[in-house]
Each structure stands twice: as C-alpha cells, then as structure tokens.
Amino acid sequence: MTATEVLVTQDRGGAAKPPGRRRPTPHKGAIAIFTGPFSVLFLLFYLIPIGFAVWQSLLVVQREGLYGKPTEVFGGLAQYALVFQNAPFWESVWRVLLFGVVQVPVMLGLALLFALLLDSPALKGKKFFRLAFFAPYAVPGVIAAIMWGFLYSPNLSPFTDVTQVVDFLSPQLVLWSIANVVTWVYVGYNMLIIYSALLAIPSEVYEAARLDGAGQVRIAWSIKIPMVAPALVLTAVFSIIGTLQLLAEPQVFRSFSAAVSSTYTPNMTIYATSAIPNPNLAAAFSVVLAVATFVLSFTFLKITQRKAEQ
Amino acid sequence: MSLLTRTAGATPDLAPSRGPRESLLSRGAALLVMGVFTLYFLVPIWWLFIASTKDRGDLLTTNPLWFADGNFFANIGDLLNYGGGIYVRWIGNSIAYAGLGALLATIFAGMCGYALAKYRFRGRETYFNIVLGGVLVPATALALPLFLLFSQVNLTNTFWAVLLPSIVSPFGVYLSRIYASASVPDELIEAGRIDGASEVRTFFTISMRLMMPALITVFLFQFVAIWNNFFLPLIMLRSEELFPVTFGLYTWNTQLNQIPELRTYVLVGSFLSIVPLIAAFLLLQRFWRNGLGSGSVK
Numbered sequence: 109m110t111a112t113e114v115l116v117t118q119d120r121g122g123a124a125k126p127p128g129r130r131r132p133t134p135h136k137g138a139i140a141i142f143t144g145p146f147s148v149l150f151l152l153f154y155l156i157p158i159g160f161a162v163w164q165s166l167l168v169v170q171r172e173g174l175y176g177k178p179t180e181v182f183g184g185l186a187q188y189a190l191v192f193q194n195a196p197f198w199e200s201v202w203r204v205l206l207f208g209v210v211q212v213p214v215m216l217g218l219a220l221l222f223a224l225l226l227d228s229p230a231l232k233g234k235k236f237f238r239l240a241f242f243a244p245y246a247v248p249g250v251i252a253a254i255m256w257g258f259l260y261s262p263n264l265s266p267f268t269d270v271t272q273v274v275d276f277l278s279p280q281l282v283l284w285s286i287a288n289v290v291t292w293v294y295v296g297y298n299m300l301i302i303y304s305a306l307l308a309i310p311s312e313v314y315e316a317a318r319l320d321g322a323g324q325v326r327i328a329w330s331i332k333i334p335m336v337a338p339a340l341v342l343t344a345v346f347s348i349i350g351t352l353q354l355l356a357e358p359q360v361f362r363s364f365s366a367a368v369s370s371t372y373t374p375n376m377t378i379y380a381t382s383a384i385p386n387p388n389l390a391a392a393f394s395v396v397l398a399v400a401t402f403v404l405s406f407t408f409l410k411i412t413q414r415k416a417e418q
Numbered sequence: 419m420s421l422l423t424r425t426a427g428a429t430p431d432l433a434p435s436r437g438p439r440e441s442l443l444s445r446g447a448a449l450l451v452m453g454v455f456t457l458y459f460l461v462p463i464w465w466l467f468i469a470s471t472k473d474r475g476d477l478l479t480t481n482p483l484w485f486a487d488g489n490f491f492a493n494i495g496d497l498l499n500y501g502g503g504i505y506v507r508w509i510g511n512s513i514a515y516a517g518l519g520a521l522l523a524t525i526f527a528g529m530c531g532y533a534l535a536k537y538r539f540r541g542r543e544t545y546f547n548i549v550l551g552g553v554l555v556p557a558t559a560l561a562l563p564l565f566l567l568f569s570q571v572n573l574t575n576t577f578w579a580v581l582l583p584s585i586v587s588p589f590g591v592y593l594s595r596i597y598a599s600a601s602v603p604d605e606l607i608e609a610g611r612i613d614g615a616s617e618v619r620t621f622f623t624i625s626m627r628l629m630m631p632a633l634i635t636v637f638l639f640q641f642v643a644i645w646n647n648f649f650l651p652l653i654m655l656r657s658e659e660l661f662p663v664t665f666g667l668y669t670w671n672t673q674l675n676q677i678p679e680l681r682t683y684v685l686v687g688s689f690l691s692i693v694p695l696i697a698a699f700l701l702l703q704r705f706w707r708n709g710l711g712s713g714s715v716k
Contacts, residue, residue, distance in 0.1 A: 138618055143545075145529065146526040147530070160563055230445045232445070232449070241456070246692060246695040246698075248664045249646060263478065352556075355558055356649075382565065391563070398559045
C-alpha cells in the first residue's frame with residue numbers, strides 16, 4: 109500500500125504521543141458517536157457490496173434438465189474461466205489501455221505545460237487563464253460528451269468545414285474523439301494540482317540557478333519539473349484509474365456513432381452483461397477489473413519510485 | 419487529491435514575480451499558447467450557450483457561434499413544459515441527491531475524521547488504513563456490487579438506491595483527519611471539558627467551525643461526484659421520475675433519432691444544468707481559498 113503511505117505522511121497530529129497501553133480508552137461513548145455513522149455506512153455500502161460481488165462471482169447457475177428451475181450453486185472459479193475466454197471483454201481492456209497510453213501522457217503533458225506557464229513570470233492574466241482552463245471540470249462527463257458529440261457531427265457542428273472532411277465519429281477516429289472529450293474536461297483539474305505543487309516550491313531554490321545564469325526554460329526543466337514529480341505521479345495514478353473505469357463518455361457516444369459497441373469499454377461490458385442478466389459473470393468482470401486497476405496503479409507507483417531512487 | 423488541500427492555501431496571485439523581466443518574445447509566446455487553448459476550453463461552452471438560444475431551424479442555418487433571433491426564453495419555457503415538466507423534476511432530483519448526499523457525507527466524514535485525529539483508541543490506525551483503501555476503490559467498481567446487493571433487498575429503482583451509497587466519503591474522512599489534527603488544538607477541547615461541555619457538543623459548537631474549510635472542500639467534491647455520477651443511476655434506476663438531470667439528458671440524447679425535437683431540449687437542458695455548477699465552483703473556490711489561506715494546513 110505505497111499510495112496509502114504517501115497519503116499518510118501528511119498527518120502530523122496523530123502520532124505525537126505513544127499510544128497508551130492497557131489503559132481503558134477515555135471518551136468511549138463520544139468515539140462511538142463520532143465514528144458510528146460512517147462505520148455503518150462504510151460497512152453497508154463499501155465492504156459488504158465488495159464481499160457480496162466476490163461471492164456472486166463464485167456462483168454458477170445450474171438447471172435441472174433443459175427447462176428446470178435455475179438454481180445458483182457454488183462453482184469455484186468457473187466464472188473466472190469464462191472471463192478469461194471472453195474475447196469482447198479483453199478487446200475492451202486493450203482498447204482502454206491503448207486509450208490510456210496515448211491520452212494520459214498528452215493530458216498530463218498539457219497540464220504540466222499550462223502549470224509551468226502559469227508559474228512563469230512571462231505570463232499576464234494568470235487568474236483569468238486559471239479559471240478558463242478549469243471551467244470544463246464543472247461540466248459533467250455526460251454533458252461534455254453530448255456537447256462534443258454535436259461538435260463532431262457533420263451537419264450540426266460549428267466547424268462543418270472540418271467535420272465534413274474528417275469523420276471524427278468513424279471507427280478509426282472515434283476512440284480519439286472520446287479521448288479529446290476526456291482531455292478537455294480534466295486538463296484544467298490536473299493543471300491546478302501541478303500548479304499548486306509549483307507554488308509550494310520556495311523561491312530560494314531558484315536563487316542559485318539564477319545566479320548561475322539559468323534561463324526560465326532551464327529552470328523549468330532542471331528544477332521545477334523534478335520537484336513536482338510527486339504531483340505528476342499522483343495525477344497519473346488517478347488518470348490511469350479513471351481510464352480503466354471509462355463509461356459515461358463512450359456510452360453517450362453510442363448515440364452519435366455506430367462504431368461504439370455495447371462492449372466498448374470494460375465497464376460497458378460489465379453493464380451489458382448485468383443487463384442480460386448474467387450477474388455472476390458481471391460480478392467476475394468487476395472483480396477482475398478492480399484487481400487490474402489496483403495492480404496497474406500500484407505498478408506505476410513502484411516504477412516511478414525506483415526511477416526516483418536512481 | 420490530497421494536494422488540493424494545498425491549492426488554496428498557496429495561491430498568491432499578486433506575489434512578486436520571480437526573476438528578471440522576460441523578453442517580449444517569450445511573453446508573446448506564452449500568451450499565444452494560453453490564448454489558443456482558452457479558445458479550445460471555452461468555445462464549446464460558448465457554442466452550447468448560442469445553440470440553446472436558437473430554434474430548430476436557425477440551429478442548422480445560422481452562424482453557429484453567434485446569436486440569431488433570441489429564442490432562449492422560449493426554449494427554456496418549452497423545455498420546462500416538455501413531458502409534464504420532467505426536466506424540473508430531474509433538476510430537483512439532482513439537487514436532492516447531490517445536496518443531501520454531500521451534506522450527510524460531509525457531516526459523517528467530518529465526525530469520523532475528527533475522532534481519528536483527536537482521540538486515541540485501539541485499532542485506530544487499522545481502521546484508518548481500511549478507510550484509505552476505500553479512497554483507492556473507484557466509485558464505478560462499486561456500482562455493480564451495490565446493484566446486486568440492492569436487488570436482494572428490493573431497493574433498486576428507488577430514491578435510496580442512489581442516495582444511500584452517496585453518503586459515504588472515505589476521502590472526506592482522510593481530509594478531515596489531516597485537517598482536524600492540524601487545526602483543532604487539544605487545549606481547546608480540554609477547555610471545553612473543564613467548562614463541562616460534552617465531547618459531542620464541543621465538536622458541533624467549536625471544532626466543526628475550525629474544520630469548516632476542509633468540510634467545505636469535502637462537500638464540494640462529494641457534491642460534484644454525486645452530480646456527475648453516471649453508472650449508479652444507469653444501473654439502478656428505471657423510472658424516469660427518479661432520474662438525476664445528467665442521466666435524464668442522456669436518455670433524451672439516446673432518443674434523438676426517433677424524436678428529433680428533443681435536440682433543442684437536450685442542448686438547452688445541458689446548458690442550464692451546467693450553469694449552477696460553474697457558478698458554485700467560482701463562488702465556493704473563493705470561499706475555500708480564503709478559508710484554507712487562514713487555516714494552518716499547508
């Protein structure tokens with residue numbers, strides 16, 4: 109749980125004194141009142157559903173004879189065997205991975221560029237740009253997708269000169285058209301996270317570089333970017349998680365483009381499978397996706413940490 | 419996400435510029451890059467606004483980025499009356515889901531984070547680590563498990579199916595704990611005890627006020643998360659009258675081929691639904707920047 113450790117390091121108050129041992133806990137009643145409501149809700153709507161999904165994924169439906177009443181019996185890892193044979197699911201996984209490999213670096217690269225420009229003395233009107241770039245984050249994914257769907261359309265778009273020549277909704281391009289929607293929404297948000305990390309760098313750090321005659325570009329490259337690396341890692345992890353969970357934008361694009369199938373992303377596959385209904389297989393998909401998400405963001409954290417140590 | 423707490427604390431716009439005066443060339447280049455991308459970010463929203471002021475004919479025939487004959491209020495009137503006023507209902511639902519959900523989530527997370535910061539009890543760190551694990555579980559990963567569970571107790575397709583899962587915010591607990599341990603002095607709680615106030619009373623009258631900047635941040639992010647949530651309504655809800663506005667607009671958008679007049683309503687409805695969100699962001703941003711600036715979190 110490296111991510112957890114990263115998050116915990118900011119806590120300063122908790123570990124001030126060594127924990128009292130063997131003494132009765134004072135204020136037990138108050139602690140129960142404070143933690144009680146959250147604990148109950150967390151148990152009911154986080155832990156139990158997860159446990160229930162794992163349990164459901166271990167069941168298979170059996171019928172007595174051809175037309176018998178279906179009953180659910182324990183099937184071990186039978187559903188998982190089906191998951192690994194399910195071609196559409198793996199296609200959707202590869203599709204979002206391809207999406208992420210291109211979209212996440214582009215988005216974070218832009219966010220970093222904007223944050224560096226906001227932090228540089230060369231730019232005027234910072235407050236305006238910060239708000240303008242952040243505004244799309246207030247637009248829900250569904251609404252952003254609807255809006256861009258119209259913008260891409262060959263008839264309705266304000267840019268018909270372009271959209272009549274380039275079909276943004278074609279099978280070849282639609283994935284990247286969706287990538288543009290996601291980028292549009294989240295660049296400003298990531299920009300703010302990186303920008304706040306830049307502001308936390310004390311200005312003395314720059315003094316030496318400036319005395320050596322380093323220009324702004326050199327300072328950005330050799331000092332600023334390495335110092336905001338932790339913020340970049342954090343935004344990258346959240347972007348990877350977001351990419352694997354992609355759902356609203358492609359689901360909306362089904363209305364605009366026939367190229368987006370009902371199993372276009374892993375979450376769409378889960379939804380389509382649960383709608384069949386095949387809850388056991390859908391539960392197994394969910395578990396595999398959750399584990400894959402965790403492994404991928406964890407691996408990414410590990411790789412970047414090793415790089416940092418070198 | 420944890421970095422957001424710092425965003426506000428450290429935004430000195432008026433800070434003296436760092437370094438020597440830049441050349442005209444690099445200033446021009448910076449302005450050009452930011453200017454071009456300002457168009458990229460704002461033109462789609464501008465287009466949506468313009469499109470929602472036009473009737474169906476003008477939408478196709480007039481300049482897409484400029485006003486035609488000002489049909490904005492007629493369009494809004496039509497939208498609000500369509501389908502027996504279902505759009506108003508959807509907005510109301512969204513406000514109920516997001517407002518009530520975020521309010522309860524913030525109070526519960528604030529209480530829990532406060533207890534984790536200010537009281538010592540057995541299993542505290544284990545408890546906190548489990549909650550932090552919850553921060554890393556993406557919300558969509560929970561939608562299907564929740565659906566399977568809720569269908570066991572016949573709670574799908576109810577108001578509760580969307581509200582109840584929304585009032586849990588592990589991130590809120592995390593942020594509240596960090597903030598409470600930094601901003602609520604132990605002496606203050608001790609003073610409350612000497613005055614004979616109960617622990618709970620001290621929390622609601624004094625500590626909560628000190629934690630307000632963090633609580634507003636939790637509220638805002640939970641509000642946006644619930645407002646934007648798509649998977650949960652998609653998988654839980656069947657009855658139109660329970661839909662939140664984003665999901666309602668999605669269902670209209672899927673019917674455009676059969677019912678073309680919905681197009682205007684989708685556009686006007688989309689525009690109207692993002693106005694309060696952008697406004698809330700701008701207003702509250704100033705609020706939590708001030709709050710966090712004076713707070714001790716950095």
